[in-house]
Amino acid sequence: MAVRPDKLKRGDKAGIIAPASPPDLANLKKAVPFFEETLGLELVFGNNIEKQYGYLAGRDEERAADVMDMFQDPDIKVIFCACGGYGTARMADRLDYEIIKDNPKIFWGYSDITYLHTAIRQRAGLVTFHGPMLASDIGKKDVHSQTKHSFKQLFSGDKLCYSEELNELDVLVEGKAEGELVGGNLCLITSSLGTKNELDTDGKILFIEDVHEEPRNVDRYLNQLWNAGKLQAIEGLVIGDFSDGEPERQKTLTLEEVLSHYADLIGKPAMKGFMIGHCDPHFAIPLGTIATIDTTSKTLAIESGVANESNEY
Known part of the structure; x- marks a missing residue:
């Protein structure tokens, strides 16, 4: 079982990094008041967060350095990724997972960050969080209250x-199952195959999401x-x-047909319709804790991703 990091309290320091693509700096700036005023956190930005190297937020060694700086700084209690995009797989093997293991703290993001979620959980034994990010989500106009509310779990431990x-959920295969919750972005999960960061799915509850991907x-x-x-x-x-993910051709299967095909092949309890991923509202979830899917009650119950008793939010 993965280690749960300590919960947050107001006044804690939060590290902000861009381990994949460069963030929209205007949106990043607009997200700051929510984290500072609403959540009561003190933000510390990575040394390379404004770097740009093509479609990457700096060279691999620079982005990896920001990740390690935040894990090694004892004053930093949570690490929020500014955005996704592309690039985490390029620098994942530059991280020191023994240091990360010895300095467990909250690590939060989604999309391309999926690759780091898997690597950190499997190589450092740490629960991480799949959730909305600063420039990609919180810094945009009219963010849904549920998206913002997702951060409460870091303070409450509920x-x-x-x-x-x-919202309405659809049952694809009936049943009830329990297991460690893993996964994230489908493209990134697939890209891990054949690497030392290949996703372990044995006995797990698998979560998948994606964006801009047609049914094919x-x-x-x-x-x-x-x-x-x-x-x-x-x-x-x-x-x-x-x-x-609208199809580019007229002759196509629908996304629903594709998902149903594989759910039937697997033959294990399966539901779709969860607002988790590239959406608003965006429901954040911990990865590495025990989850229970129950198609009779149409629920997904997930153990807290943080340790210790509740703090005021």
Whole structure:
């Protein structure tokens, strides 16, 4: 079982880094008041957060240095990623996972950050958080209150429960299953195959989401995971948001047909419709804790990702 980092309290220092693509600096600036005034955190920006190297937020060694600086700084209690994009897989092997293991703290982001979620959990044994980011989400106009509310879990330590009180959910395969919650962005999960950071799905509840991927691409990724034996090993399937994936051709399967095909192949409890991923509202979840999917009650219950008793939010 992965180690849960300590919960937050007002006044804690939060490290802000860009381990993938360069963030929109205007949106990054607009997100600051929420973190400083609403959450009561003191922000510390990575040395290289304004760097740009093509589609990367600085060279691999610079982005990796910001990650390690934040984990090694004892005053930093949480590390928030500014945005996703591309690049975490290029620098993941530059990180010192023994140092990360010895300095457990909250690590938060999604999209391309999926690759680091998997590497950090499997190589350092740390629970991480799949959730909305500064420039990608919080710094935009009219952010949904649920997206902002997701950060409360870092202060409260409460168990999470996703039900149809939030939105309608669809059952693909009936049943109930429990296991460690893993996964994230489908493209990044697939890209880990054959590497030392390959996602371990054995006995796990697998969560998937993606953006800008037409049904044919989603089919390709899931077929590769199936052929690699990854989908046969899971206990349950949680399908998050798949946005902006309109097919480029007239002759196509629908996304629903693709997802149903693989859910039926797997034959384990599966539900879709979770607003987790590239969407607003965006429900944040810890990865590495125990989750229970129950299609009868249409719920996803997840153990807290942080340790210790509650703090005032």
